[in-house]
Amino acid sequence: MAIIFNHVTKKIGKSIVIDDFDIEIPSNQITGFKGINGSGKTMLMRLIAGLIYPTMGTVSIDGKVLGKDITFPPSIGVMLENPAFLNGYTGYENLCLLADIKSEINADRIKEVFNIVGLTENMNKKYRKYSLGMKQRLGIAAAIMEKPDIVLLDEPTNSLDESGVEMVKRIVRAEKERGATVIISCHDGEVLDELADDVICIKSGKITDRYVPNESEV
Amino acid sequence: MKYIKFLRFDLRNGLLKKYMSYIGIALFTTIVFLDCQSVCRSFDTGFTLGEYFMYLYGGIKKYVPTPGEPFKVPYLWLLNHLLILYFTLNYTSADLNGFGQQTIYRSGGRVTWWLSKCSWQVIAICMYYFASWAVLVLLAVASRETISLEITQNVHLYLDFGKTLIPFEQIDLSTELLLLPLLFTVSIGLMQLTLSIIIKPAFAYIISATICIMSSHTQSPLLFGNYAMAARCNKVITDGMNATVGEVSMITLSVICVALGAVRFRRYDILSREE
Numbered sequence: 001m002a003i004i005f006n007h008v009t010k011k012i013g014k015s016i017v018i019d020d021f022d023i024e025i026p027s028n029q030i031t032g033f034k035g036i037n038g039s040g041k042t043m044l045m046r047l048i049a050g051l052i053y054p055t056m057g058t059v060s061i062d063g064k065v066l067g068k069d070i071t072f073p074p075s076i077g078v079m080l081e082n083p084a085f086l087n088g089y090t091g092y093e094n095l096c097l098l099a100d101i102k103s104e105i106n107a108d109r110i111k112e113v114f115n116i117v118g119l120t121e122n123m124n125k126k127y128r129k130y131s132l133g134m135k136q137r138l139g140i141a142a143a144i145m146e147k148p149d150i151v152l153l154d155e156p157t158n159s160l161d162e163s164g165v166e167m168v169k170r171i172v173r174a175e176k177e178r179g180a181t182v183i184i185s186c187h188d189g190e191v192l193d194e195l196a197d198d199v200i201c202i203k204s205g206k207i208t209d210r211y212v213p214n215e216s217e218v
Numbered sequence: 219m220k221y222i223k224f225l226r227f228d229l230r231n232g233l234l235k236k237y238m239s240y241i242g243i244a245l246f247t248t249i250v251f252l253d254c255q256s257v258c259r260s261f262d263t264g265f266t267l268g269e270y271f272m273y274l275y276g277g278i279k280k281y282v283p284t285p286g287e288p289f290k291v292p293y294l295w296l297l298n299h300l301l302i303l304y305f306t307l308n309y310t311s312a313d314l315n316g317f318g319q320q321t322i323y324r325s326g327g328r329v330t331w332w333l334s335k336c337s338w339q340v341i342a343i344c345m346y347y348f349a350s351w352a353v354l355v356l357l358a359v360a361s362r363e364t365i366s367l368e369i370t371q372n373v374h375l376y377l378d379f380g381k382t383l384i385p386f387e388q389i390d391l392s393t394e395l396l397l398l399p400l401l402f403t404v405s406i407g408l409m410q411l412t413l414s415i416i417i418k419p420a421f422a423y424i425i426s427a428t429i430c431i432m433s434s435h436t437q438s439p440l441l442f443g444n445y446a447m448a449a450r451c452n453k454v455i456t457d458g459m460n461a462t463v464g465e466v467s468m469i470t471l472s473v474i475c476v477a478l479g480a481v482r483f484r485r486y487d488i489l490s491r492e493e
Contacts, residue, residue: 012487012489046488046489049323050323051319051322051323051487051488051489052487052488052489053485053487067485071326071327071328071484072322072323072325072326072327073323074326076323078319078320078323080319080490081490082490083320084315084316084317084319084320084490085316085317085320086231086317088235094317097227097321098320098321098324100223100227101220101223101224101321101324101325102324142320146324
């Protein structure tokens with residue numbers, strides 16, 4: 001699932017949050033968006049997910065223009081920064097509610113992703129009782145559970161301890177292995193350089209650099 | 219299929235989990251009932267169930283600004299609409315800023331999601347009305363009032379029509395006089411829902427409240443609240459506002475709001491509250 005940004009500009013109110021973004025994100029690789037808070041990483045994620053549409057230009061998923069040919073990418077898993085779930089339900093019930101919409105996966109798969117993100121022991125705990133790290137893990141579980149073709153992870157290492165960060169790395173690699181196109185945004189350059197096949201640096205909604213990490217070491 | 223799944227989700231989260239708001243409606247209806255009963259006692263007479271409904275939905279007669287005659291705010295009529303509109307104000311925008319962001323992209327279409335929210339809005343308003351009616355019936359039964367929708371001469375004790383009433387036997391409270399307030403809240407509720415994706419929900423509520431207040435102050439066919447007041451309706455007074463015109467107008471407004479909302483929502487930016 002190749003993603004093409006064709007001279008995309010996005011304005012929110014009067015401010016330009018994405019400025020003439022013109023790139024292609026190849027399929028089946030890990031692409032990293034690097035930039036400080038407020039640089040436009042989350043907006044790029046929202047554009048790819050079809051949650052917002054460009055003010056100018058187009059975003060295409062496998063040749064289909066979002067907002068014109070398709071409303072949302074047909075197979076996508078999204079974890080936006082600070083994922084929101086329903087407080088009155090358990091983690092397991094939250095994922096069941098989401099899984100029920102597409103009806104592509106069963107209870108076994110949901111339990112499997114709880115295991116992958118290390119939340120099995122807490123899956124029957126109410127979401128309101130989850131710690132920040134557990135909430136983050138649940139967000140990642142929701143994004144990957146349906147084995148989507150595109151996986152968007154916005155600041156997935158936020159609130160996670162060392163073992164959590166290692167878990168994120170494992171998951172991201174496994175998703176690539178499975179054949180997914182993974183896009184990960186992070187302000188932590190080290191994590192991105194370790195994981196990504198391609199890193200795009202963003203500042204004030206503009207591309208400032210693009211590089212292949214560890215290229216010189218190869 | 220996805221519409222049904224969304225609606226089921228909305229009914230579960232937006233109705234069943236909102237039990238506190240039902241307690242609010244029950245409390246409000248109980249206060250209305252007791253207030254009506256105190257009026258009834260002061261005149262040493264009994265009321266029918268229909269008259270309790272009339273007490274709540276009657277509103278006020280047409281206001282003509284006259285020196286020495288200040289505008290009397292129809293508190294009960296206003297509160298009934300404003301409470302229900304308030305209880306249904308935040309569900310959609312809160313969902314869109316939170317969990318809804320995870321459900322909507324799984325739906326494959328924005329219009330499905332929007333139609334589910336509109337359906338929820340209508341069902342939620344109906345449920346609040348049904349709850350209010352149920353409380354009135356229960357209290358009337360408990361107080362051994364006459365369980366009848368008939369309107370009697372007592373109507374003059376609590377409602378100043380200022381005009382000639384049509385013969386009592388011709389007043390059919392069970393249909394239009396009960397349905398018009400419901401239809402009004404539904405149409406304004408759908409307008410409020412549509413506005414809440416264009417402007418902030420709080421501003422949408424201010425507009426709804428303004429329409430309700432203006433409707434009680436000014437008699438105009440464009441202020442649909444007028445149709446929802448029994449004291450201004452041609453089913454009760456001889457030259458009142460045409461109830462059928464009111465029904466058609468409010469249904470038209472509802473359909474327009476749903477359609478406009480669908481058009482707007484197709485290009486709506488789904489952002490988090492902080493963004």
